Amino acid sequence: AQKVTQAQTEISVVEKEDVTLDCVYETRDTTYYLFWYKQPPSGELVFLIRRNSFDEQNEISGRYSWNFQKSTSSFNFTITASQVVDSAVYFCALFTGGGNKLTFGTGTQLKVEL
């Protein structure tokens, strides 16, 4: 069985602070994919990144970066110099070969204040 844990329910930061959202996953499969999605107040889930289990390279996209570590089963997401527009719920998700669905974490509510 697979599981995704996002232990941080809610994080509040002041604009321009850096913030890291944690994601820990469990699976016995050796081939899997990890995803991050953003859900702003409008409600629509927005795809941010996909990472497969064989690619442990960290990735940077503008102010966003992701740290994938198989040794600790973690796929953490860092926002540098946060902005108010980053306020949203962020979901980490896992796909393994055992089904046709994404297993989502419970999400982290990020609030960025002025």
Add this chain to the structure above:
Amino acid sequence: GAGVSQSPSNKVTEKGKDVELRCDPISGHTALYWYRQSLGQGLEFLIYFQGNSAPDKSGLPSDRFSAERTGGSVSTLTIQRTQQEDSAVYLCASSLLGLAGGYEQYFGPGTRLTVT
């Protein structure tokens, strides 16, 4: 191009009535998914369509729920004899191919269903 669209955006219905929720996937996407998002339950998978293959219905919570996908495009999720616990946001997503290929899903804005 156009993203995934869903209608209606909001639906209020009385307990016991049937409802139909519609999803228009991104053109050319062969895979279509339905999820349900409710407080306390997070995001739950409901059903998956891939091309002309038989759908994966393993996530449907009861036989009151059904879905179809016509012509490999538009999908309709039907809930019969709605109950208050069916109140949730129903999300539709599509992807170019299935998750097995690592293809990301693109989500629609959802339909907020309220059963009174």
